[in-house]
Amino acid sequence: MSVAPRISVVIPTYERRELLERCLASLVRQTLPRGEFEVLVIDDGSRDGTADLCRAWRQWLPLTLAVERNSGPSPARNLGILMARAPIVLLFDDDESAHEDLLASHLRAHERFPELTSGILGHTGWSPRLALTPLMHYVTEVGQFLLSYPSVPRDRPLDFSYFWTGRLSAKRDLFTQFGLFSQSLRRLEDIELGWRLSRHGLQMRYWPEARSYRETAVAFDDFCQRMETDGAAIIRLRRFHPGSELQGYLGLADAAELWRNDEPHLEGWIAEARALERELAGGPPFDDARYAPLWELYRRCFLAHRHRGAAAALARG
Secondary structure, X not given: OOOOOOEEEEEEEOOOHHHHHHHHHHHHXXXXXXXXXXXXXXXXXXXXXXXXXXHHHOOOOOEEEEEOOOOOHHHHHHHHHHHOOOOEEEEEOOOEEEOOOHHHHHHHHHHHOOOOOEEEEEEEEEOOOOOOOHHHHHHHHHOOOOOOHHHOOOOOOEOHHHOOOEEEEEEHHHHHHHOOOOOOOOOOHHHHHHHHHHOOOOEEEEEEEEEEEEOOOOOHHHHHXXXXXXXXXXXXXXXHOOOOOHHHHHOOOOHHHHHHHHHHXXXXXXXXXXXXXXXXXXXXXXXXXXXXXXXXXXXXXXXXXXXXXXXXXXXXX
């Protein structure tokens, strides 16, 4: 008779076979004994050999594969949560690798905070395999548009805005009793679920010892597009929960006016940012005084793209 695992790792994936393989390899190296965890890979309709890869990795990992028709990360995560056999579920991303003590650290955190409504936020940094660029430094350490750890309070519980998929764990019963991810959202679905769970008492706890590493770099054009997509997602989420306190957190009620102010300047800001990137080309350290003009241009460009995405969503009605 098999013993139930202590923690289930849920990994949704789509068309990222090479990244997924690196992710799975990091889970093989865990200090937690193999019999104490399980890996649930939800293949969201990939056609790149992901399913075959997962079948091959079963010889090294307690891995269960589910193959679904492509419908987005939220349904995939929901399926993984419902399939999980462990009382603790870690929502992990296919483009991250785990520190060897990641799973054991999450379990220690839940032993420290055993309440049903306590979730654990781990720490994700850039993979040492990646060359750190000024942009990557800016989005995480300065502007904090991505993985804003410098602003995470260390000494108190965290609210729903720190419910970040890819690096959080929670009790399975929290999800099954109080709610899963919205099936129709593809962006900000974690914040939306975190807010709903907070109405049932969810409190996040930061546990920096639970470490993982992002294996994908960030490029300027891609991040601008991400900000535009987020702007549209914010408007959609505002419509999901009209009149709630979530409105104040999301902002952008005045997105149309903000975009009208930004639009005449955006192309110039982008050109200046690219020119400064070339002028300042090089690796860390990124001295804030020297890089301050670039930081300001990044801020303007990213906010403008967010405003544009939100304004377009408002115009669509």
